[in-house]
Amino acid sequence: MRTVLISGGGIAGPVLAHRLRHHGFEPTVVERAPGPRAGGQAVDVRGVALDVVERMGLLDRASRVRTRMRGMSVLAPDGTEVHRSTESTFSSGRLDGADMELLREDLVRMVHERTRADIEYLFGDGITGLEEDASGVHVRFAHAAPRTFDLVVGADGLHSTVRRLAFGPEExxxxxxxxxxxxxxxxxxxxxxxxxxxxxxxxxxxxxxxVRDNTELRIAFGFESAPLAPELRTGDALRRLVVDRLQTLEWEGARLADAARKAPDFYCDAMAQIRMDQWSRGRVTLLGDAGYCPSPLSGQGTSLALVGAHVLAHCLAQASGDHHRGYARYEERMRPFVTLNQALATENPGGPASEESVTRAKNAISLDG
Structure with missing residues (x-):
């Protein structure tokens, strides 16, 4: 069991490829985007996930580009400050802690640069079909010629194609x-x-x-809503919806709406979790948001991706070629960690989870257990 196709070139996929290469596997990463994806919000790397970054030799580099917030203000609807803190922020927690916050695009770029020399990347392509037999998984691509791999890993996010092909509809x-x-x-x-x-x-x-030495802003705008109808979930429809809602805000609504209207990196999606009884089927398994998205409300999506990648690679390496055993051990080790971190998203609706809960969840696993 040496050739592994990983769908998804964000964070989880390339980190898994790095750790698999470390253990002697031959990983290939396929990614729909034409290159490493830019844009996105700031993400947190907390607790044991910092050890994964360190083992990749990227901790010092990540520390150099982390955000350097002095604090935050909480405003009333009219823009009046009602609270301020120089000790913590909602996005990153305590400012004097060891955890770090950095832009997602910076982490994606440094992981790609760390892996591109010895990992095969197929950018601008995607999986269209999976057929498994005793010899492996026969994979069809949108553009590349079909190939057979020993194993396939879906690290392709909340709307995972691999999950849909191997397990069924997203719903x-x-x-x-x-x-x-x-x-x-x-x-x-x-x-x-x-x-x-x-x-x-x-x-x-x-x-x-x-961000970027105070030359740019990253704006994260949320609104309560039941699941939107399919025709409202297209990129253009979501942008119009966000622009319309922003325009109703009393403070800076017009300028925020104009920024959303013009933004080349505009993103909008449901806050949702992926909950599955099993992450593996045959030779296929899921990693990160594809298998156990905790939602951005947890603040732990990136950390789960980093830790999950390391644990999956370690379990496969310890399984002596038996992927069933490797996958089973991966799920056994990761499930308690995932459960605690997903719970952070729902502990305090409308606000962040308690510092105690975050501390417990972010450290609730050993990398090499």
Whole structure:
């Protein structure tokens, strides 16, 4: 069991490829985007996930590009400050802790640069079919010629193609958490200086942070909603919906709506979790958001991806060619960790989980257990 196809070139997939190569496997990563994806919000790397980054030789580099917030303000709907903190922020927790926050695109780029020399990447392509028999998994691609791999791993996110092909429709496993989140970049029209602002207005709210030496903003706008009808979940329809809602805000609504309308990196999706009784079927398994998305509300999606990649590679390496045993051990070790971290998203609806819960969840596994 040496050739492994990994679908998804974000964070989980390339980290798994790195760890598999370390153990002597031959991984290939296929990614629909034409290259490493840019854009996205700031992400947290916490607890044991920091050890994964360190083992890849990237901890010092990640530390150099981490966010350097001085604090945050919480605003009333009219923009009046009602609370401020120089000890913690909603996005990253305590500012004096060992955990780090950095832009997702920075982490994606450094992981890709760490792996591109000895990992085969198929950018601009995707899986269209999987057929398994005793010899392996026969994979059809949108563009590349069909190939056979010993194992296939879906690390392709909340809307995983591998999960759909191997396990069935997404609706079986998606648990909607009652809201949507949009993320987009803009010029720093608020002149924020290493300082976040957070505001809630009825069933809507946002967090805004400056990045890139305070030259840009990352805006995360959320709104409560039941699952939207399919025709409202297209990119253009979601952008129009977000723009319309932003325009109703009392404070800076017009400028925020204009930024969302123009943003080239506009993103919006449901806040949802993936909950499955089993992450593996035959020679196929799932990793990160594809198998156990905790939603951005948990703050732990990236850490679960990093830790899951390391644990899966370690379990396969210890299984002496028996992927059934490797997958079973992967699930046995990861499930308690996933359960605790998914619970962070629902512990305090409308706000962050307690510091005690985050501390317990982020350290609730040993990498080499």
């Amino acid at each position: 079986r496993f998606t648990h909607h958490l009652g809201s949507y989140l949009s993320v987009f970049a803009a010029d720093n029209f608020l002149a924020l200086d290493d300082w976040q602002v957070w505001l809630r207005d009825g069933d809507m709210g946002f967090g805004i942070m400056p």
